[in-house]
């Protein structure tokens with residue numbers, strides 16, 4: 001582990017560092033100015049000093065206002081810059097490769113669309129946008145890769161996403177950054193950033209025996225979803241062809257886009273968002289389907305739509 005470095009290993013890492021340096025410099029400068037003046041005057045006007053205390057200068061508001069506004073502006077520039085970085089870091093590009101991360105006490109489980117699985121390790125190709133879709137099976141964790149200058153809380157019951165472009169081949173720490181129980185300190189791992197060729201080789205040699213979508217199809221049948229959701233069912237339930245990425249009218253009048261989060265909620269909290277025009281008979285599968293199986297079911301439903309089809313990898 002000692003060999004792992006704190007390099008700026010992702011495309012936005014350098015900018016995050018500059019922002020940090022900028023913020024520290026500004027804060028130290030203002031602090032130095034204020035405290036420097038306090039100390040200078042404390043010493044200059046100490047009781048024993050023989051200075052003339054007679055002709056006091058008139059306080060000028062112009063000076064007060066000018067320096068306050070000037071520092072405020074500097075901090076607003078930093079704020080704007082930080083907000084811009086924050087927004088960009090939270091908007092994954094549409095073509096990002098999606099990888100699933102499930103945190104649990106005390107490990108990180110990773111699932112690739114091709115069915116490759118790993119624990120406390122994450123293999124990614126350099127130079128490509130990667131989006132991690134993360135959730136937790138138990139308590140709040142926090143997925144952090146210091147070399148990418150990235151971290152995000154991972155909460156039970158919902159998907160959080162994080163995206164990056166790793167541009168330096170090598171291995172980097174993964175930490176859980178949220179105290180999550182007795183063995184929190186062991187909840188660590190490594191990101192392995194590979195060249196695209198090495199990544200293809202890694203995918204092939206760890207060849208998932210079946211893709212996530214295929215595993216999801218099996219679960220779709222074994223959990224009884226197929227009983228309602230396929231053509232020859234007696235229950236009037238929606239079909240999933242073309243669902244992913246398209247708008248769905250809900251019974252309460254809202255229209256939502258069927259993304260990963262929506263599909264997850266449909267399975268574990270169907271009462272929260274009933275689809276318009278169907279009887280509200282879908283049971284909740286909360287607690288009956290594990291987070292990892294949810295990922296597979298979602299992958300299966302996605303694979304039925306052109307928008308959700310993952311390009312074949314490896």
Ligand code: HEC
Nearest residue numbers: 223224225228236237238248266270274275278279281282
């Ligand atoms: C008893 C029949 C039944 C079973 C079993 C069932 N569903 Fe449903 N499901 C429905 C009905 C009816 C709706 C539409 C009404 C609603 O939203 O609750 C629906 C809605 C959905 C939706 C939203 C579809 C859309 O068009 O937006 C998803 C996703 C879904 N189900 C997935 C599943 C999965 C996955 C399983 C198995 C783990 C499953 N369902 C099991 C009846 C069922």
Ligand SMILES: [Cu+2]
Nearest residue numbers: 141176180187
């Ligand atoms: Cu943790």
